[in-house]
Structure formats: C-alpha cells, structure tokens
Amino acid sequence: MEKPSVIRRNRLKRRARRAARRILPFVASLFLATPLATPMGSAKATGAEYRVPTATELRTSAFNSTAHQLFTELGAEAAGLRYEVFQKALMGYLNLRHDGRLSEDKHLLTVIDFEKPSTEKRLWVLDLATKQILFNTLVAHGHNSGENLATSFSNENESNMSSLGFYVTQGEYQGKHGRSLKLEGVDEGYNDNAMSRSVVMHGAEYVSQDFINQFGRLGRSLGCPALPMDQYNEIISTITGGTCLFLNGADAQYSSKYLNQDIALQTYFQTGALV
Numbered sequence: 001m002e003k004p005s006v007i008r009r010n011r012l013k014r015r016a017r018r019a020a021r022r023i024l025p026f027v028a029s030l031f032l033a034t035p036l037a038t039p040m041g042s043a044k045a046t047g048a049e050y051r052v053p054t055a056t057e058l059r060t061s062a063f064n065s066t067a068h069q070l071f072t073e074l075g076a077e078a079a080g081l082r083y084e085v086f087q088k089a090l091m092g093y094l095n096l097r098h099d100g101r102l103s104e105d106k107h108l109l110t111v112i113d114f115e116k117p118s119t120e121k122r123l124w125v126l127d128l129a130t131k132q133i134l135f136n137t138l139v140a141h142g143h144n145s146g147e148n149l150a151t152s153f154s155n156e157n158e159s160n161m162s163s164l165g166f167y168v169t170q171g172e173y174q175g176k177h178g179r180s181l182k183l184e185g186v187d188e189g190y191n192d193n194a195m196s197r198s199v200v201m202h203g204a205e206y207v208s209q210d211f212i213n214q215f216g217r218l219g220r221s222l223g224c225p226a227l228p229m230d231q232y233n234e235i236i237s238t239i240t241g242g243t244c245l246f247l248n249g250a251d252a253q254y255s256s257k258y259l260n261q262d263i264a265l266q267t268y269f270q271t272g273a274l275v
Contacts, residue, residue: 059265070274073131080136081124085113088259089246090274092166093128095258096244098267101168101186103242107275110169110239112139112225114150114162114249118218123225125239128275135235140207140218140226148217153251155185155193160222163191163199166258167245172236177202177226181236183245187256191247199223203232 053061064087071077071086089111096102107129116122123139126132141150142162154161165187172181181201185191191199204226205211206219219226225247227235239245268274 059269060261063265063268066268066274070128070131074126074133076124076126076133079124079133080116080121081111082113085111085115085248088248089244091261091264092246092256092258093244094264094267094274095260096166096168096186098263101242102244106239106241106243108134108239108243110243110245112245112247114141114145114153114164114247117148118150118220119148119212119216123227125235134238135231137231137235138207138209138212138218138228140204140221140224142223143220145220145223150249153190153249153254154223155190157193157197162223162225162247162249163194163197164247164249164251164254165191165256167191167194167247169201169239169241169243169245172240175200175202177204177224179203179233179236181240183225186258190254190256197223199225201225201227201232201236203227203229205229 067087067090068083070090071081071083076086077083089109093102093109107127109126109128111124111126113122118138118140121136121138123135123137124133125135127134142153142160144154144160145152145162150162152161153164155163163185165185167183167185170182170184172179174180175198177200179202183194183199183201185194185199202224204219204221207226207228208218211219
C-alpha cells in the first residue's frame with residue numbers, strides 16, 4: 001500500500017497536469033507574435049526572431065490569464081476594482097494560503113483601495129470560490145492619513161493613520177465601538193502593530209452617504225477601516241476567522257514578502273486552482 005505522502009504527491013501532480021491542460025489555450029495565444037517552430041530559412045527571409053518561451057514565462061502567462069479570467073467573472077471592473085490592485089491582493093492571498101495562514105473553509109479576499117477617495121465605494125469582499133462580490137461599500141481611513149483621500153500611512157502607535165498591507169482576520173469582541181473584528185497585520189514594519197494599536201473593523205455613524213452629502217467626505221477613524229452601520233455586522237460575520245484582507249494605498253515605499261510571484265505560482269500549480 002502506498003504511503004499517504006506518496007498518494008498526496010501523486011494527487012498534486014495530477015491536479016497540476018489538469019491545470020496545465022486547462023490553461024494551455026490561453027498561453028498559446030500569448031506567443032503568436034513569436035512562433036515556436038518555423039523553418040530556419042523562413043526566419044532569415046523575414047528577419048523575424050523565433051524562440052521557445054521558458055517554463056517560467058509559460059507558468060506566469062498561464063497564471064495571469066487565469067487571474068484575469070477570474071477578475072472578469074467576478075465582475076470586479078464594473079464594481080470599480082482595478083485589476084492591478086486585484087492582482088496584488090490575489091498574489092498575497094495565495095502566499096498566505098501557501099503559508100497556512102488562512103482558513104481552509106473560506107475562500108474570501110477583502111480588498112480596500114485607499115487610492116480612491118472616501119466618497120467612493122472602495123471596499124470589496126470577494127468570494128473566489130463562487131466568483132461573487134459579496135459586498136462593495138464605503139470604508140473610512142485614519143484621521144491623520146488625509147482628508148477625502150488617504151495619502152499618509154503609519155504603523156506607529158497613536159499615529160491615527162491607516163496601515164497598508166496584508167492582514168488576516170481574527171476573532172470578534174465587544175469594544176467601545178460595539179461589535180468589532182480583530183485584524184492581525186502580517187507585513188513587518190507596515191502593519192504588524194495593528195493588534196497593539198487596536199486597529200479593528202467596526203461600524204461608525206460617520207461612514208454613510210448622508211455624512212458625505214453634508215461634509216463632502218466620510219468621517220475618519222483613529223486608523224481603523226470603519227464600516228457603514230447598516231452593513232458592518234454582516235461583513236464581520238462573513239470575513240471573521242482567518243480570511244485575507246489587503247489595504248492598498250499610494251505609498252511607493254510599501255513592500256511585502258507576500259507579494260512573491262514564485263510562491264503564488266507554486267500554490268496555483270500545486271492545487272490547480274486559485275482558491
């Protein structure tokens with residue numbers, strides 16, 4: 001009888017082969033401009049250069065094609081989410097899944113894009129398994145991060161600023177803002193003080209269209225991604241317990257070990273899926 005480890009490796013290999021068969025049609029179209037096999041004489045006559053794409057190029061193109069297809073099927077562009085932000089968030093999600101940091105039972109990715117003004121719906125909760133946008137709503141940034149647009153970010157205590165990067169949602173508790181969701185920042189130097197700063201998700205009266213109509217922007221928090229009062233309970237119930245949250249913002253200094261393309265590719269090809 002085969003050992004469980006051998007059975008698992010064989011299963012992963014079969015999944016990878018099935019994934020490769022599914023994405024090869026996407027990959028082939030990407031290399032039409034550089035034919036894979038042509039007579040040498042023809043190449044000399046036309047002056048064209050011909051080469052065989054590397055394995056890494058094939059894997060990267062396959063991954064990007066599948067990610068873009070998922071983005072399209074989610075209808076994310078119509079909901080205002082930019083593909084470049086989604087792509088970064090997805091890469092981090094796959095890295096965190098590879099490290100065993102995320103729940104095995106939920107395939108959720110929450111994205112906040114602080115490059116958008118507070119007057120726009122800039123939070124999306126994506127169900128990658130069912131390919132649905134579960135929520136798309138307003139979210140506040142930190143008081144000292146900016147007025148309508150968040151331009152400054154900090155990991156420091158009492159900075160009253162938002163912190164960019166990847167988070168893993170933890171458990172709930174009752175705090176001064178009522179029901180709240182703990183967030184573990186996993187990007188060292190950028191948001192890993194979130195727990196000690198009490199940066200959490202909670203509801204706030206100042207996150208509403210009425211507030212925007214009156215003041216021309218949302219109200220601001222002490223650094224928490226605060227949510228509308230009519231949605232925060234449902235959002236917290238949905239994303240609690242080990243799901244991925246990504247806060248994007250305009251900070252050229254931001255970097256993350258979870259934006260590792262090699263690990264994202266490895267995770268994708270081992271499982272044969274993005275979830």
